Amino acid sequence: GEDVEQSLFLSVREGDSSVINCTYTDSSSTYLYWYKQEPGAGLQLLTYIFSNMDMKQDQRLTVLLNKKDKHLSLRIADTQTGDSAIYFCAETRTGFQKLVFGTGTRLLVSP
Amino acid sequence: NAGVTQTPKFQVLKTGQSMTLQCAQDMNHEYMSWYRQDPGMGLRLIHYSVGAGITDQGEVPNGYNVSRSTTEDFPLRLLSAAPSQTSVYFCASRPTGAALTIYFGEGSWLTVV
Numbered sequence: 001g002e003d004v005e006q007s008l009f010l011s012v013r014e015g016d017s018s019v020i021n022c023t024y025t026d027s028s029s030t031y032l033y034w035y036k037q038e039p040g041a042g043l044q045l046l047t048y049i050f051s052n053m054d055m056k057q058d059q060r061l062t063v064l065l066n067k068k069d070k071h072l073s074l075r076i077a078d079t080q081t082g083d084s085a086i087y088f089c090a091e092t093r094t095g096f097q098k099l100v101f102g103t104g105t106r107l108l109v110s111p
Numbered sequence: 112n113a114g115v116t117q118t119p120k121f122q123v124l125k126t127g128q129s130m131t132l133q134c135a136q137d138m139n140h141e142y143m144s145w146y147r148q149d150p151g152m153g154l155r156l157i158h159y160s161v162g163a164g165i166t167d168q169g170e171v172p173n174g175y176n177v178s179r180s181t182t183e184d185f186p187l188r189l190l191s192a193a194p195s196q197t198s199v200y201f202c203a204s205r206p207t208g209a210a211l212t213i214y215f216g217e218g219s220w221l222t223v224v
Binding site for chain 2: 004006008040041042043044045088098099100101102103104
């Protein structure tokens with residue numbers, strides 16, 4: 001995942017909004033994803049965005065895509081303690097054959 | 112519906128030993144892959160397969176072998192384990208062309224001492 005970068009850690013209070021950022025390098029990526037990993041578990045697909053979109057909203061989740069800067073963000077509204085997890089952004093390469101992950105951001109939500 | 116099943120969940124190996132991590136899926140997916148997860152480095156692709164009899168290398172293939180004799184199974188072999196291979200390993204599968212519906216196993220925690 002060295003070509004897809006994220007900050008390692010984010011701490012917020014319950015009820016606040018969380019914004020997790022990601023930068024990627026492959027301008028030909030067609031899909032960009034956000035995955036959630038809870039302790040001791042595999043990865044769960046949270047949401048995705050097509051490269052021809054700027055924004056996508058899905059309940060408490062908002063994804064923003066800035067193709068010019070190759071910047072992707074995930075905003076979680078009204079963050080809950082159950083949102084504490086590691087969040088990975090990912091991009092597809094080589095005609096969907098490769099899914100390349102970012103380094104992951106650990107989100108800690110305190111009461 | 113079992114989904115993607117990985118075994119073993121935990122394993123401790125001595126340096127130089129060999130072992131195989133098993134991965135099986137019952138969804139008739141053509142595409143299967145193996146990732147390793149290390150702190151601060153995200154998930155890195157080791158090997159992948161787009162169908163039975165076809166395998167290809169990912170980002171970090173050295174020290175690992177794979178084979179795909181059936182659609183269901185995609186074992187990952189460590190030929191001569193090294194401490195640098197201490198990691199959590201994830202197997203994943205999806206239908207070919209369906210970029211969204213990727214299913215992950217629950218992970219295999221491997222420690223090489």
